[in-house]
Amino acid sequence: MSSEFKNRNLTLFALTWPIFIEQMLHMLMGNADTLMLSQYSDNSVAAVGVSNQILFLLIVMFGFIATGTTILITQYLGANNVKDAKEVSIVSISANLIISLILSVAIVIASDEILRLMNLPEELIPEAKSYLQIVGGFSFVQALIMTVSAILKSYGYTKDTMFLTIGMNLLNVIGNFVLIFGAFGIPALGVQGAAISTVVSRIIALFIIFYMLKKRLYFTIKLKDLIHIPMHHLKNLLGIGVPTAGEQLSYNTSQMAITFFITMIGTEALTTRVYTQNLMMFMMLFSIAISQGTQILIGYLIGAKEYESAYKRCLKSLYSGITISILMAVIFSIFSKPLLGIFTSNERILEVGGLLVLLTIILEPGRSFNMVIIGSLRAAGDIKFPTYVGILSMWGIAVPVAYILGIHFDLGLVGVWIAFIADEWFRGIIMLYRWKSRAWMTKRFAQKAVTT
Template structure:
């Protein structure tokens, strides 16, 4: 068995590039909004509204990409290059076709979807243009997500970080050119932002394919591109579909809880927006460690090192919880100055700093939950953590949010207490599942499906 130090270094080597990648994505999103706000407030609203629909396409494409990372990591651990190559080819082909289909739907029904969701008429033109351009090239994003999942599965998280960072910088440059129009470049507004996004994703996808060829030695012959071995498709969807159900349940939960917060009042709603934005930077760390865990445990299980996988996960969760606690503590210490970036309201700053104090309890629980959730998924025990997630969201988080936040009048603090209890209860249940080692049987079943 590897020493704890070696395990930590291995986790760090995988996780820090993922952390930087997530950080860059969030910073670039803020930069996008900031630049577009200098063009038009309506443009910001139109793009933001459209992104709510377009985000669903990422979630749907993740049905394949989550399974891709796990299976490729597992086959790399087993030194089964042929199966890793087959999964790569099947994943790329499947998500490319899926991206084309989603793109066609978005192009044909963009205005209808926006209208159904209640978009104000004055935003319709910009939002439709943005959705048609971005949505029409969904296949590029689906390829980008899939190839990056393959490369991460081979442990090359640093290379993905470089490409994603470069693509986002190109996107910012493109936005600047089309929004501010230097050097006589036409000012295209929302259309220009969409063109810049598609162009940067296209260049990023090409770069990822180059890495796939040069660093991994993976080539995809056109003659084999659209062949779909049944067992690989089955395994990809067996892992991916439940994970997507998890994401859908989370999004629906947040819709309901946002309605509760709106009932509490404008101050609570505004505070929640600001604190959620700040929390997004706190959760980056546990998110990166969670992805690192997924790769590490998948590789251990692929190499048939069940005891090593068990011990590694039990060690990682302690690291993840400690890191989450430290990061949340730093954000709490600077919570008031950070909130003052968004607002001068003393009520919002006081409430927001109290909510960020709660993250000292929330984030270690979330890290705890994430590590065992991803460990079980890596072992092929996918349905159990998804079931626990849905039950936790709808029978712990939502009821507590209503009882404490609305019924007992604790407001936003009561809502966030619901999040805390949910994360810790789920984490404890998933840890008990991991300790039971039932997942070893699931890992064997997934392996048997290959033959």
């Protein structure tokens, strides 16, 4: 294992708690624009909500490079190959910059057509277009932040990215207050103000995170480094990232299909799903943090060829993830009525939502299986298997079972939740079998890159 890793004595807890706080802040503050705009105009909220759906797809596109970056860097550091780890860092920054610039320009040019394609009411298009063009036009800034954040996390500096997220979100909230409502004599800009605040806070964060990169890792990135890209590193990044992005896109589209089924049940069912999933996102926080922390550790161990330690590390993390997810689901189920009451006083929504949260006690352990083991498989270089199984399960189990139980047998949201449970547990059991088969031991990316 890398001497730097040993000297820093990174543990799962040391890596995980900053990731947990960072993810929680993303969930709490990620909808700051929407929440603050709700005090300004309902139409503005709808316009920004639709624009954010489009922007989320961009984040998925940027994220696939960041995923590959984490896996390759940790493997190289585990193998004590500092040179290739740095090269991968530079390649990932260059690749995501190019991809994000192309997508940013495309969003600005095609924003009107995209919004009309989504059948947005005519009166909402001006505000939605303004937000989409401003935030989408600078989406390359977010892509760079994600990439550099992945690099820092790979080196174990998870606290740095946590503090950056805290600062960026605070700046965004302050900017929203000033620019949306026109504080301190500044004109009230509404949606445009929310967009400007988002972009400015991200630009400031971008400068700070590049400073962190230089301070922590002594990186000095020159223009020639961004132009002359070692192709074997780019090939490995795409080899990890493209299947991962495909799985994410498959998940998002399958969820859109299930959402369409829920609209057939009724508006109340759609609202119940939104409120219940808001609670579920917080239940998932521990699993997300444990998964990301484990992925970093597994990458180091695989790079160092410490396969037995990697095998045991994944299973220990899995047991922790399952235990915590069950505990959180039970707590949320006990307090489901007051928690759902934060959003609504509708008794029917409270009743059905409470039942869904109860079913989540079964759902969340299955999700922990997937998050922890799939993250570990990817860290070991076993990329395609989880992707193929994921797509098969999403479209072969989740979507058809949601329709059959929810619509055909008229079980409503309960039927949909049973479909989610079947999907997560089916994938989870197969992933556990894959991990225990040790087939991932032959998939090490760092080794392939060195021998090419």
